[in-house]
Amino acid sequence: MSIAAPTSEHGFEAYLAHKRSRRINNWLIVAGGALLLAWCFWDTIMFDTDWQRMGGALGIGGTLARFFQVDWSLAPKLVVPALETLMMATLGTLLGCFLSLPVAWFGAANVTPSKFFFYPLGRFLMVLSRSIHEIIWALLFVGAVGLGALPGILAVAMRSVGFISKITAEAIENIDPKPVEAIRAVGGNQFQVMYYGIVPQILPVIIGTIIFEWDINIRRSAIMGLVGAGGLGLLFFRQMAMFNYGGVTLVVLAVFLLIAIGEVVSHFARKAVI
Amino acid sequence: MTTVAAESLSTPSRTWSRYRHPESTIRFAVILAILAFLGWSVAFLNIDLSRVLGAFPRLAEILATRYFPPDVGYVTDADFVRSVIRTLEMSLLGGFLGVVCSIPLAWLAARNITISRRIAYPFGRLAIIGSRSIHETIWTILFVTVLGFGMLAGTLALTVFCIGFAGKLFSDELEAIDMGPVEALRSVGANPLQVFQYAVFPQVRVAFTGIAIYTWDVAFRAATVVGFFGGGGMGWYLKRTTQQLESTRVAAILLVIIGLVLLAEVGSGWLRKKIGRMR
Numbered sequence: 001m002s003i004a005a006p007t008s009e010h011g012f013e014a015y016l017a018h019k020r021s022r023r024i025n026n027w028l029i030v031a032g033g034a035l036l037l038a039w040c041f042w043d044t045i046m047f048d049t050d051w052q053r054m055g056g057a058l059g060i061g062g063t064l065a066r067f068f069q070v071d072w073s074l075a076p077k078l079v080v081p082a083l084e085t086l087m088m089a090t091l092g093t094l095l096g097c098f099l100s101l102p103v104a105w106f107g108a109a110n111v112t113p114s115k116f117f118f119y120p121l122g123r124f125l126m127v128l129s130r131s132i133h134e135i136i137w138a139l140l141f142v143g144a145v146g147l148g149a150l151p152g153i154l155a156v157a158m159r160s161v162g163f164i165s166k167i168t169a170e171a172i173e174n175i176d177p178k179p180v181e182a183i184r185a186v187g188g189n190q191f192q193v194m195y196y197g198i199v200p201q202i203l204p205v206i207i208g209t210i211i212f213e214w215d216i217n218i219r220r221s222a223i224m225g226l227v228g229a230g231g232l233g234l235l236f237f238r239q240m241a242m243f244n245y246g247g248v249t250l251v252v253l254a255v256f257l258l259i260a261i262g263e264v265v266s267h268f269a270r271k272a273v274i
Numbered sequence: 275m276t277t278v279a280a281e282s283l284s285t286p287s288r289t290w291s292r293y294r295h296p297e298s299t300i301r302f303a304v305i306l307a308i309l310a311f312l313g314w315s316v317a318f319l320n321i322d323l324s325r326v327l328g329a330f331p332r333l334a335e336i337l338a339t340r341y342f343p344p345d346v347g348y349v350t351d352a353d354f355v356r357s358v359i360r361t362l363e364m365s366l367l368g369g370f371l372g373v374v375c376s377i378p379l380a381w382l383a384a385r386n387i388t389i390s391r392r393i394a395y396p397f398g399r400l401a402i403i404g405s406r407s408i409h410e411t412i413w414t415i416l417f418v419t420v421l422g423f424g425m426l427a428g429t430l431a432l433t434v435f436c437i438g439f440a441g442k443l444f445s446d447e448l449e450a451i452d453m454g455p456v457e458a459l460r461s462v463g464a465n466p467l468q469v470f471q472y473a474v475f476p477q478v479r480v481a482f483t484g485i486a487i488y489t490w491d492v493a494f495r496a497a498t499v500v501g502f503f504g505g506g507g508m509g510w511y512l513k514r515t516t517q518q519l520e521s522t523r524v525a526a527i528l529l530v531i532i533g534l535v536l537l538a539e540v541g542s543g544w545l546r547k548k549i550g551r552m553r
Contacts, residue, residue, distance in 0.1 A: 040363040044425040087315035131535035144333040149319040259407035
């Protein structure tokens with residue numbers, strides 16, 4: 001617990017006093033946290049919940065039982081939405097990669113065109129992309145381009161820009177400068193420096209990140225249907241609206257299966273790349 | 275292929291590296307398959323490529339005309355501020371419960387220190403992957419259906435989300451520990467709990483604290499939209515204003531969300547840096 005080790009001149013008493021103050025400090029933090037959580041608990045669970053409407057254990061059990069009567073008849077209708085979800089995620093990731101190219105370029109301190117304007121801009125775009133939830137992006141794009149798979153793709157792309165460009169910018173910042181200098185020394189122009197000096201160094205990291213992001217984007221595109229873009233989310237929404245809870249369970253299982261497949265594929269793809 | 279080599283005569287080393295691979299055929303096949311899948315996707319989803327590029331100017335135009343003067347009065351309203359505080363409460367409680375539940379699950383799901391590789395390991399993995407793979411909004415909808423509208427559903431959805439998020443990071447961290455102390459304690463006959471307490475936990479305490487703070491950060495981001503599906507908090511205001519097409523109010527709410535998420539990110543980054551220094 002004590003990182004600052006006792007020195008000989010302070011002696012054992014000083015060490016004990018240090019430990020005691022640390023302990024009191026820790027207890028204060030824990031007590032403060034516990035109070036805060038207790039207040040949160042009171043306010044959210046006790047105050048805001050309508051226990052009467054829930055209908056007791058029987059009511060909850062009844063609803064749960066309906067979820068467990070899985071409606072297998074829906075299974076053939078799941079194939080096309082699942083494929084749509086997968087495609088939405090893939091295209092969204094691809095578009096996200098293209099969009100994050102300039103952002104990463106702006107946001108990497110060593111290659112940015114201007115430290116005072118483009119660097120903060122790039123950093124801001126990264127944070128902006130990540131701080132807006134995919135549901136909100138989807139809502140904005142449904143308003144802009146109408147219903148269908150396109151707003152989902154755009155929303156997924158916008159949401160993934162932040163992560164991809166952040167990792168890419170960090171990779172660019174951490175490159176070995178020697179190859180860049182070597183190419184400059186033999187007279188390579190800006191593009192050649194980029195293509196032969198920087199890209200080969202960061203490519204494995206970027207591809208790994210993209211595969212990781214694709215995996216997450218399957219998850220994201222599975223809910224795009226909730227706000228008007230297609231895929232499994234739309235089916236989920238419809239089953240929910242029809243109160244066909246057995247169908248809902250099946251859709252959730254399909255999402256789970258799709259993501260399990262995505263996880264396996266991304267695991268092997270990352271192994272092959274790195 | 276030889277024409278490619280002829281083109282880049284100035285950098286012969288790069289051309290060489292391409293032909294060194296004996297699997298270059300497989301590589302090209304994979305790239306071709308990915309491209310084919312992308313093309314098929316565009317055709318299957320019926321995407322008009324010109325609309326993709328047009329979407330961004332159009333979004334900018336809509337934001338400028340319809341969303342532009344954000345209705346600041348709406349977000350300074352006492353009810354809205356109350357909902358923001360509730361969002362914060364939900365994220366704290368959900369994050370805390372999620373972290374508390376995910377530590378034992380991560381212990382089971384860490385291959386090197388799990389209790390039993392046959393039963394506990396797959397169970398822990400499945401629990402973490404299961405809660406991770408279903409998106410938090412779907413969890414919210416499910417909990418709202420079973421437990422009714424309100425913050426209880428939202429908190430539980432965030433809890434499950436945090437179990438998946440933190441559980442994966444925790445178990446990754448646990449799998450990377452130094453096994454020396456673990457074996458030392460095992461060899462003197464400690465039970466699994468003692469091994470965890472004295473050999474594992476001291477190694478990962480700092481990392482776990484950092485991950486817990488990061489989990490809260492992500493949970494807060496998720497908590498802003500949990501209310502959209504009836505989970506309580508500020509998301510409900512977002513839903514209401516979106517459906518009533520009160521775009522200036524939506525803009526104000528979005529700005530508040532962005533501001534709060536930024537604050538949370540800066541705060542959690544600062545805390546994590548501070549804790550990282552204690553390592």
